[in-house]
Amino acid sequence: MTAVAGRRLIYVSDDQPGISRRRRGRGFTYIAPDGTTIARGAERRRLEALAVPPAYEDVWMCTLANGHLQATGRDTRKRKQYRYHPDWAEAQAATKFAGLARFGHALPRLRRRVARDLKEKEGEHIFALACAVTLIDRTAMRVGDPAYTRENGSYGALTLRNRHIELDGDKLHLRYRAKGGKNVRRTMTDRKLAGILDRIGDLPGRELLSWVDADGTAHSVGSADLNAYISDITGEDGVTAKTFRTWAGTLSAFKVAEKGGATIKAMSEAAADTLSNTPTIARNSYIHPDVIALVKSDPLELEGLDQRDLFAAEGRLLRFLEYG
Known part of the structure; x- marks a missing residue:
C-alpha cells in the first residue's frame, strides 16, 4: 500500500462509523462518530479540502487521513459519489495501465474465442456474451448499468435497446444517451458487427443483447457474467470490459x-x-x-x-x- 506521511493507506468502507456534516449558515458543522463537533484546525481543514459539493446529501467522511476512501455522498440525482485518497487513485491508475500490454497480448486469443462463440445459436447465453464483447471491442462504448438507465436514461452496451441502432447494409447508425448525459450520434461501417446485430434483432427481451433460457424466458446480459467470460478467456483477473x-x-x-x-x-x-x-x-x-x-x-x-x-x-x- 502507499505511504501517507509515514503511514500506509488503510482500506475502509462507508459502512464504518464516519464523520457527518450539518448545514450551518453558509457552511457546515462536522460531527464526529461520537457526536462531538470537530473544531477548527487540521482535521477540519482536511474535511473541507475534500471539497464535497454542498448539494450532496447522506455525506460520510472517513475519520482517518490515510483511509483509501475519504468520502461518499448522494448527488442531486441520488447517485452515490466517491472521493478517494489521491494516492489510492494514483495507485489504481498505475495498476490499470501496467496491465495494458498483457491485455494487448491476450486480445487476439479473446477475439478468436469470441469468433467461435458467435457460431452458436442466437439466444444462447454464450452467444450473447460474445455479441457483447464484439460490440464493446468495435465501438469502445461503456458497458452500461441498469441503475444508470433507470435513474438517468443513459445507456451502454448491455442496456441498449433496438431503437438505439439502425442498420443500413454494412452501416450502423448509433443514437443513444451515454453516461454523463452526452448524446452519442455515430455512424460506422462494420460488416461483421452489422451482421451480428441483424441476427439478434428479433430476439425477445427489452435489451438489444439478451439470451433465452430453457423455459423461454429472456434475460439481459449481466456485467459480472461478461467480465467473468473475458477474464476466463484472457487468463487475466484484472481484465474487464472496461x-x-x-x-x-x-x-x-x-x-x-x-x-x-x-x-x-x-x-x-x-x-x-x-x-x-x-x-x-x-x-x-x-x-x-x-x-x-x-x-x-x-x-x-x-x-x-x-x-x-x-x-x-x-x-x-x-x-x-x-x-x-
Whole structure:
C-alpha cells in the first residue's frame, strides 16, 4: 500500500462509523462518530479540502487521513459519489495501465474465442456474451448499468435497446444517451458487427443483447457474467470490459502521437472522440502515461508485433508499450 506521511493507506468502507456534516449558515458543522463537533484546525481543514459539493446529501467522511476512501455522498440525482485518497487513485491508475500490454497480448486469443462463440445459436447465453464483447471491442462504448438507465436514461452496451441502432447494409447508425448525459450520434461501417446485430434483432427481451433460457424466458446480459467470460478467456483477473475502453483510448492517442509533433490536446481529443468522453477525462483516465510522454516527439517508425487478430496500429502500440 502507499505511504501517507509515514503511514500506509488503510482500506475502509462507508459502512464504518464516519464523520457527518450539518448545514450551518453558509457552511457546515462536522460531527464526529461520537457526536462531538470537530473544531477548527487540521482535521477540519482536511474535511473541507475534500471539497464535497454542498448539494450532496447522506455525506460520510472517513475519520482517518490515510483511509483509501475519504468520502461518499448522494448527488442531486441520488447517485452515490466517491472521493478517494489521491494516492489510492494514483495507485489504481498505475495498476490499470501496467496491465495494458498483457491485455494487448491476450486480445487476439479473446477475439478468436469470441469468433467461435458467435457460431452458436442466437439466444444462447454464450452467444450473447460474445455479441457483447464484439460490440464493446468495435465501438469502445461503456458497458452500461441498469441503475444508470433507470435513474438517468443513459445507456451502454448491455442496456441498449433496438431503437438505439439502425442498420443500413454494412452501416450502423448509433443514437443513444451515454453516461454523463452526452448524446452519442455515430455512424460506422462494420460488416461483421452489422451482421451480428441483424441476427439478434428479433430476439425477445427489452435489451438489444439478451439470451433465452430453457423455459423461454429472456434475460439481459449481466456485467459480472461478461467480465467473468473475458477474464476466463484472457487468463487475466484484472481484465474487464472496461479495459477495452482504456485500450481504445490509448490506441487513438497513440495513432496521433506516432505521426510526430503531437500535443496533449490533440491526443486527448482523439481519445475523447473515440470514447464519447471529454478530453480531460480521456487524458486522465484512458491514455497510457507512456503514450502521453510522446508529446511533441519525432515521428515513430515502429514495426508492429506480428500477431493474427491484431490490427496494424494495435501491433505497433503493443510493441511500443513493451519496448518503448
